[in-house]
Amino acid sequence: MSALSLAERFEAVGQRLRQAESLANRAVGSASLLAVSKRQPSSHLRALHDLGQRDFGENYLQEAQVKIMELKDLDLIWHFIGPLQRNKTAEVAALFSWVHSVDRLVIAERLSNQRPHAMEPLNICLQVNLEGEVSKSGCTPEMLPELAYAVAQLPRLRLRGLMALPAPGSVTAFTQLADMLRHLQSELPELDTLSMGMSADLEPAVAAGATWVRIGTALFGHRN
Numbered sequence: 301m302s303a304l305s306l307a308e309r310f311e312a313v314g315q316r317l318r319q320a321e322s323l324a325n326r327a328v329g330s331a332s333l334l335a336v337s338k339r340q341p342s343s344h345l346r347a348l349h350d351l352g353q354r355d356f357g358e359n360y361l362q363e364a365q366v367k368i369m370e371l372k373d374l375d376l377i378w379h380f381i382g383p384l385q386r387n388k389t390a391e392v393a394a395l396f397s398w399v400h401s402v403d404r405l406v407i408a409e410r411l412s413n414q415r416p417h418a419m420e421p422l423n424i425c426l427q428v429n430l431e432g433e434v435s436k437s438g439c440t441p442e443m444l445p446e447l448a449y450a451v452a453q454l455p456r457l458r459l460r461g462l463m464a465l466p467a468p469g470s471v472t473a474f475t476q477l478a479d480m481l482r483h484l485q486s487e488l489p490e491l492d493t494l495s496m497g498m499s500a501d502l503e504p505a506v507a508a509g510a511t512w513v514r515i516g517t518a519l520f521g522h523r524n
């Protein structure tokens with residue numbers, strides 16, 4: 301992929317985002333771009349950084365560790381967005397600024413205990429499994445309030461909001477997630493984050509209130 305086509309894609313995604321904000325009467329920049337860089341080489345991330353992108357999302361720890369090392373001269377912010385197993389929490393707590401995919405208390409407790417003290421609290425989104433979703437990850441909507449109140453107590457985490465990965469075309473999922481956040485905000489007013497929307501559906505996600513859209517294909521082209 302040439303640097304030019306990456307620049308064009310980055311520009312086009314930025315335009316889609318600004319347009320979606322404007323159609324939703326939202327402030328410019330109120331929805332942020334998380335570049336999903338799984339299966340992309342470090343050189344593509346470096347090129348995107350040079351165009352102005354700082355936040356990158358990775359799904360697989362081992363793959364991410366290599367890129368974090370290779371790009372440690374850059375001022376990047378790393379987000380973990382994949383399924384997270386118990387035996388990976390220590391590395392994730394030490395390397396990332398955000399985890400979007402927490403779906404059970406034991407994982408949150410481990411992340412809190414293992415977050416190095418020299419670092420800021422780890423930003424957390426709880427992944428919710430909405431109806432009809434293909435993925436098995438995510439807590440159920442019924443379990444969400446209890447999980448949220450428990451995670452909000454953990455000292456080395458900062459609970460920020462909710463994440464979902466709805467099946468393509470499930471149009472009500474984004475507004476459902478936004479409603480769940482609103483309910484939680486009556487007890488947890490500090491929550492400010494909705495991580496939702498991917499390449500195919502960033503517009504309805506922004507219309508429903510997304511604050512992070514997680515974009516891979518539209519930025520980097522199809523993955524191998």
Ligand SMILES: *Cc1c(COP(=O)(O)O)cnc(C)c1O
Nearest residue numbers: 336381498499514515516517518
């Ligand atoms: C791969 C992935 C994305 C990006 O999907 P695209 O359709 O390539 O934009 C977003 N979120 C998660 C959790 C992913 O795994």
